[in-house]
Amino acid sequence: MIEQTLSxxxxxxxxxIDHIKAGAALHIIRLLKFAENGQRVTVGLNLKSxxxxxxxxxKIENCFLTPIQAAQIAIFAPKATVNVxxxxxxxxxxPVQMPEAIRGILSCPNLRCVxxxxxxxxxxxxxxxxxxxxxxxRFCEKTFPLAGNEDPGP
Amino acid sequence: xxxxxxxxxxxxxxxxxDLSRDELEGIVQAARQLKENPQPDxxxxxxxxxxxxxxxxxxxxxxxxxxxRAGGSVIGFSDAASTSSKKGESLSDTIRVAGSYADLVVIxxxxxxSARAAADATPxxxxxxGDGANQHPTQTLxxxxxxxxxxxRLDSLHVAMAxxxxxxxxxxxxxxxxxxxxxxxxxxxPDSLALPDSALHELKKKGIKFSxxxxxxxxxxxxDILYMTRIQKERFSDPGEFQNPCLLKKRHLEAAKPNMxxxxxxxxxxEIEGSIDASPHAYYFEQAANGVIVRMALMGLxxxxx
Numbered sequence: 477m478i479e480q481t482l483s484x485x486x487x488x489x490x491x492x493i494d495h496i497k498a499g500a501a502l503h504i505i506r507l508l509k510f511a512e513n514g515q516r517v518t519v520g521l522n523l524k525s526x527x528x529x530x531x532x533x534x535k536i537e538n539c540f541l542t543p544i545q546a547a548q549i550a551i552f553a554p555k556a557t558v559n560v561x562x563x564x565x566x567x568x569x570x571p572v573q574m575p576e577a578i579r580g581i582l583s584c585p586n587l588r589c590v591x592x593x594x595x596x597x598x599x600x601x602x603x604x605x606x607x608x609x610x611x612x613x614r615f616c617e618k619t620f621p622l623a624g625n626e627d628p629g630p
Numbered sequence: 631x632x633x634x635x636x637x638x639x640x641x642x643x644x645x646x647x648d649l650s651r652d653e654l655e656g657i658v659q660a661a662r663q664l665k666e667n668p669q670p671d672x673x674x675x676x677x678x679x680x681x682x683x684x685x686x687x688x689x690x691x692x693x694x695x696x697x698x699r700a701g702g703s704v705i706g707f708s709d710a711a712s713t714s715s716k717k718g719e720s721l722s723d724t725i726r727v728a729g730s731y732a733d734l735v736v737i738x739x740x741x742x743x744s745a746r747a748a749a750d751a752t753p754x755x756x757x758x759x760g761d762g763a764n765q766h767p768t769q770t771l772x773x774x775x776x777x778x779x780x781x782x783r784l785d786s787l788h789v790a791m792a793x794x795x796x797x798x799x800x801x802x803x804x805x806x807x808x809x810x811x812x813x814x815x816x817x818x819x820p821d822s823l824a825l826p827d828s829a830l831h832e833l834k835k836k837g838i839k840f841s842x843x844x845x846x847x848x849x850x851x852x853x854d855i856l857y858m859t860r861i862q863k864e865r866f867s868d869p870g871e872f873q874n875p876c877l878l879k880k881r882h883l884e885a886a887k888p889n890m891x892x893x894x895x896x897x898x899x900x901e902i903e904g905s906i907d908a909s910p911h912a913y914y915f916e917q918a919a920n921g922v923i924v925r926m927a928l929m930g931l932x933x934x935x936x
Binding site (some may be wrong): 584588589591593595613616 | 647720721722737741743744746747750761763764765789828831921
């Protein structure tokens with residue numbers, strides 16, 4: 477654990493998103509536009525993890541996630557945890573929680589869906605069971621398993 | 631009924647999945663009452679906009695007949711070529727404008743989800759008359775009403791669905807609706823046209839009993855309703871070689887129960903032998919005729935007239 481933490485530099489204030497499924501960190505950065513407003517973002521890809529095998533990790537300086545942002549992270553990394561860092565220490569730690577609905581973030585995989593031709597925000601309801609997470613498009617009513625590598629759209 | 635009328639007033643009908651058992655029964659009963667006691671002025675003064683972005687014969691004509699026979703008026707178009715969508719206008723803008731002219735909008739569009747998008751674009755009630763392969767809820771209401779009319783009930787019926795169960799949206803919607811009434815379902819189709827997993831998942835969730843069959847003979851003695859659908863030969867890589875296992879012959883009906891009725895959403899091609907039309911089991915033309923009374927009742931409910 478120490479080895480993994482040291483492989484990306486420590487931050488004084490901000491958020492560390494840990495236990496991200498390997499390969500999902502760049503999706504999350506794109507989704508939450510972390511790289512677009514001048515914040516310093518450090519990314520670790522394919523770090524060793526005892527529980528996950530490989531994982532990704534994101535550190536964002538001087539940024540504290542809102543509950544909505546944390547829920548959005550769950551779409552791509554349902555097992556992620558958010559660490560709130562204050563003065564180099566973990567002040568708070570919480571797991572992300574899947575939202576009940578996902579608005580305007582994902583493209584509908586059904587190419588016959590009207591959301592591809594109208595400029596309207598997509599909306600998926602989330603159905604969770606013990607095996608998988610299913611997304612149901614409000615418009616075309618098709619259901620898709622959440623794979624974690626969905627297209628966040630333009 | 632009054633509470634139900636309030637729940638329908640000014641609402642949209644986009645998907646069968648949006649309707650509860652009480653609401654489905656409410657529409658069926660409203661149609662029954664209207665058939666028994668016609669109200670030629672029910673929709674007097676009301677204006678319907680039929681926005682058909684792709685052609686449809688029965689659906690558009692039955693909506694227009696329903697509105698005209700109930701004393702209302704109709705404006706609209708019957709294919710996208712004659713609209714501003716050809717000039718690049720968005721669906722939302724077209725519907726917003728149509729809604730500002732009329733009291734009620736009926737939409738048929740090739741894209742899935744288009745009816746929901748249309749309903750978001752106007753405060754007027756919107757009825758989905760078919761959005762691609764997704765939903766065609768008024769066809770299902772016509773089917774339910776016709777089932778009630780022939781069987782005197784909706785509960786605990788044995789219903790077989792035969793033909794193209796994979797791509798046929800009428801089958802998906804009708805099985806969704808019948809799930810509210812504890813139906814026993816029999817699916818007869820070639821393997822490649824079986825009901826999709828998503829539809830089966832919904833039925834399992836609701837605890838509905840169903841089984842798969844290869845031939846009509848296996849199910850005919852057990853059922854109250856046989857719901858036939860057309861198999862499009864284009865679905866097969868070699869249409870010339872395709873043998874449809876779901877062709878209904880007159881001899882099949884000898885095994886049927888006296889109350890058994892044959893339904894078909896039409897158009898049919900060759901899946902029902904022509905000589906069956908005169909049989910007391912045939913009900914597909916009456917089913918199509920019911921399209922008018924059911925759509926009249928639905929529009930009456932959405933406009934707060936029933």
